[in-house]
Amino acid sequence: MRSSMEDKKNEKKKVIKKKGPIRFEAIIPFVVMVVLVGLYTKFFLDTHLRLGMEKVGGIVHGAEVDIAEVNTSFINGNFEIKGIEVTNKEQPELNLIQIGKVGMGMSWDALLRGKILIPNAGIEGIALNHKRKNVGEVYPQKAPDAQPSAAGKIASEAKNRVLDQSKEEFEGNVLGDVATVLEGTDAKDQVQNIxxxxxxxxxxxxxxxxxxxxxxxxxxxxxxxxxxxxxxxxxxxxxxxxxxxxxxxxxxxxxxxxxxxxxxxxxxxxxxxxxxxxxxxxxxxxxxxxxxxxxxxxxxxxxxVKLPELDPASFAKKLLGNMFREKMGETMKYVDLARKYMPPPKDKSKEEPKVDVAKELSKRGRLIKFPITTGYPLFWLKEAKVSVVGEDTFSGSLTNVTTAPSFIKKPAIFEAKGDLKKENIQGINLKITMDHVTSIPKEKLEINVASVPTPARVLSKSPSAQLTLKEGRATSRFSASISGENAEVMWNSRTMKPEFDVAAKNERMTKILQSVTASLPELTLNAQAVGQLSSLKWTVNSNLGTEFSRAIKQELGNQVELAKAELKQKIDAKIGPKxxxxxxxxxxxxxxxxxxxxxxxxxxxxxxxxxxxxxxxxxxxxxxxxxxxxxxxxxxxxxxxxx
Structure with missing residues (x-):
């Protein structure tokens, strides 16, 4: 009896259940994971992306950034953002910029290769300084980091590189120096006291x-x-x-x-x-x-001894030159950033010679290189359309923005034209070309504006003489052609019916300021910077400089020139014999x-x-x-x- 029961137990132990073609112990966890990822993508991903972009945008900008909606579609490779509102930090009740919709389609072929290819994108409904539904929050500013970001460092160095080299050439208070001479002290007496x-x-x-x-x-x-x-x-x-x-x-x-x-x-x-x-x-x-x-x-x-240069070019440089310097500095800031993130290919002639691996392997066989006919750079935005809706009629396009310009062999181009009526800017026509295809990067900027508001600008500030250009309207033509380390930049501006605030301690200086500023039907500025970026040759001309030169020469006569001759004679007497x-x-x-x-x-x-x-x-x-x-x-x- 016992033996029969033991035999039955042994038979049960020996019976092993056969596995079928479907392994449910592996499939079930995978299906559960896919379902969970799908549910997260369907119900939570867009919300989390929207909250994350609002958070990061607010930290970077320093004020509240709102996004109404984010839609992603992995099947179609589409990404869409709606209702972007960026708070104006100076006026929190307004939006600095408001974008109705940003939409883009991405190539799955590129995504599977770990690259981002955007064949087309659209930026619609751009509006500036629109009123917000609720007052935006402005975040407290943190102390700047001791080590700036790479982009910030590049921008700062590029801007300072242009501004520092011309600082001495444009600094000085020419009207204050004239006022000192007019206050009664004889210029020749000042020379004797040196x-x-x-x-x-x-x-x-x-x-x-x-x-x-x-x-x-x-x-x-x-x-x-x-x-x-x-x-x-x-x-x-x-x-x-x-x-x-x-x-x-x-x-x-x-x-x-x-x-x-x-x-x-x-x-x-x-x-x-x-x-x-x-x-x-x-x-x-x-x-x-x-x-x-x-x-x-x-x-x-x-x-x-405060002896001013009385030629028109010196007056124009001292009074208006800094406006041109600042524009040049801003231009170089963005040019250097573009060269950093859209780098041109390296100049092979300047690279260190490398060992020819093909020669080393020639004894073992032939090394054959097949050309790459398909592929993508890390990032490539083929085309993006920009449009402004409402009262404004501003539209443009951005093409071929990429991390590898030499690969696609096409320059990045941004073109736009139209009016921004709410900003009171009319006749905008701009074209920016960033050609980084070859080892020598080339940038070309053409920005023309038919009518633009100009802020108030202090042209001269000293205890002896003050001159301020009030708010007004001007036409502007700015062009820059930069190739490697060489540049040719021009700016032509014309302010219609300019108004000035003038003040001076000396009555004679007051009359000069009033007569010159009252006689100007328009204020012209023609500036140029040519040469290597490290040593640009600056030229600034203006009818304001011409009129001041004429008026002050009439008032002072030969007094300044005689004082300069006295100075020259004094130096020659000291240095000549030695x-x-x-x-x-x-x-x-x-x-x-x-x-x-x-x-x-x-x-x-x-x-x-x-x-x-x-x-x-x-x-x-x-x-x-x-x-x-x-x-x-x-x-x-x-x-x-x-x-």
Missing amino acids: RGDLASEKRVDELEKLLKDKEKEWAQRADQLKDKEELKALQAKLKGIKIDKKKPWEALKQAKVVTDEIKNKVNQIKNSGRDLKNDINYFKNSIAEIDNLVKKDLQDLQSR KEKLLGEYNKLKGKLDGLLSKNEKEADSASSDAENSAKAAAPTPANKVEEVKDDLLKKLKKKIKF
Whole structure:
């Protein structure tokens, strides 16, 4: 009985349930996961994306950012944002910008490759400074980080690079200087009271000391050139070579070796003499720099005694030049950002040479590279349409924005035109081209506005004279062409019926300010910056500068010019004799050394020529060689035939 029951138990243990083709233990968890992801995507993803974008946008902007709706469709590859409202931090009851809809379609082929390709996008319903339903929240500003972001650092450095180089050229208070002269102090009396050292005078003293040190150094180097014992020894060695008629080629070999040594020694002497001569001539350039320092001293002294430059260009630069500088700085800020995030290809000619792997592998086989005909950059926005609805009639397009311009071989272009009536801006016509296809990036900006409001601008601010341009309307034409590190930028502006606020302590200055500003039917500004970005040449012209120059010259007469002449005479009296003395000592030393160097060079050339002649003498001529061989053969023949 027991054995039968045990047998049944053993049979049950041995029976194993067979698995079917469907493995439910794996499929069920996968299906549950897919359902959960699908439910999250359907009911929560869009909401979480909207809240996240509002949060990040608010932190970046520093004020409340609202988004009405976010819609995503993974099946169709579409992404849509509706009702974007960005609070104006200065006026929280208004929106700085309001966008009705941003829609874009993405390529699934690119997404599966880990890339983003947007064939088309639309930005619709743009509005500026519209009233909000509720007052927007403005977040408290945090102290700026010690380390700015990469983009912020690039923008700041690019802007400062342009502004810093022209700061000295545009700074100064020309009207305040004029007012000081008009207050009654004679400009020539101010010149007589000048005290202090001049930069040019300090430089002359430094060069005098340096010339004494150089005199010793140059004398030592010249003495080394005089020592020709080694050259004489080589010449003697060459002359002492004996020529064996049976083996003349051995003498020829010895002569060639010694001749080469002589030539090397001669070249060494010549090079040393040439280096010494270049050093001497370079010192003369240092003396020539004194004239530039004299000019700078003159400008510094004019500034110290407040003697203004009275030409129209100087007035235009000092009064209106900073407006152009700021525009140029803003332009370079965005150009450098574009070059950072839309980088051109590297210049292969400037790269370090690399090992040719193909040559290394040539013994094992051939390396064949197939061209890439399909693929995508990391990000590529092919086209985006921009439009403004309502009273405004502004539209445009943005094409070919990508992280790899050299791959798609097309420039990024933004074009727009129309009016922004609520902003009181009319006749906007702009085109911005960012061509980063080649190793030399090129940017071209053309921005024309028929009528734009201009804010109030302080043109001159000093205790003696103040000049402020009031709010008004102007036409503007701005163009910039930048290629690599070269730029050509122009700005033409015309303000119709300009109004000014003027004030001055001196009655004469007040009359000048009033008469000049009242006589202007319009204010023109024509500015240009050309050259390398590190050293731009700035030109600023304006009818305001022309009128101020004319009026002040009439009022002051020759007073300023006489004071400038007095300054120049004072500097020349201090620097002239010292400079002449320094130049005389230099010329005397140079003449002595030039004669010595010329003599050494002639002796070296003579030694080289003698060595060549000696070498030629050591080598038998073809005619002599034939005669020697002929005589030798005749002697041998006579012995054999006993003739």
